[in-house]
Amino acid sequence: MCKGLSYLPSSCLEKAKGMRVKLSHLAETHHKHKVQDGKTPQDLESLLNNKTGLEVFRGFLQSEFSEENLEFWLACEDYRVSPSNLQRTKADGIYxxxxNPDAPQEVNLDAETREGLLSVMDSPCVDTFNKAQQRIYNLMAKDSFPRFLRSSHCMEAIWDF
Incomplete structure (x- = not known):
């Protein structure tokens, strides 16, 4: 049985209030500035850098069976900060x-980007996935993120706090 918010520590309540304000701001900004010069607002970065926001966004993508773009973006972030002795193994795993065209979570990349990656997989470096990661980020910013802001996942996250 739910005991209500009074049983939560005050630090949790303060964090929840802050998240509510941030998500409300994201939704408000999106609705005011849906498309500006053909671009969506760049607040996706703020969402991806917030642990709670990231989890709400992940839940939304999972509900649409489209979490592969986010998972790829996160794998690339992890790869970028990995020690050089682990890069080869992580690069192979990401590929x-x-x-790979038969990948279990294949992301939608154009042929040029995909072929470019294949050509450098023998000797991956820290920026191997930068172009592909940016393409997927742009895809999320233009497609998934605006849908997320209009979704019940986002609205519930705002009002649950």
């Missing part, structure tokens, strides 16, 4: 999980 087999997201890039």
């Amino acid at each position: 087999s999980q997201f890039i």
Whole structure:
């Protein structure tokens, strides 16, 4: 049985209030500035850098069976900060999980980007996935993120806090 908000520590309540304000601001900004010069608002970055916001966004994508773009973006972020002795292993994992045409979570990349990745997989470096990651980020910013802001996931997250 739910005991209500009074049983939560005050630090949790303060964090929840802050998240509510941020998500409300994202939704408000999106609705005021849906498309500006053909671009969507760049608040996706703020969402991806917020642990709670990221989890709400992930839940939304999972409900649409389209979380592969977010998972790829996160894998690339992890790859970028990995020690050089682990880059080869992580690069192979990213390629087999997201890039390979038979990948279980294949992301939608154009042929040029996909072929470019294949050509450098023998000697991956820290920026191997930068172009592909940016393309997927842009896809999320133009497609998934605006849908998320209009979704019940976003609205529930705003009002649950």
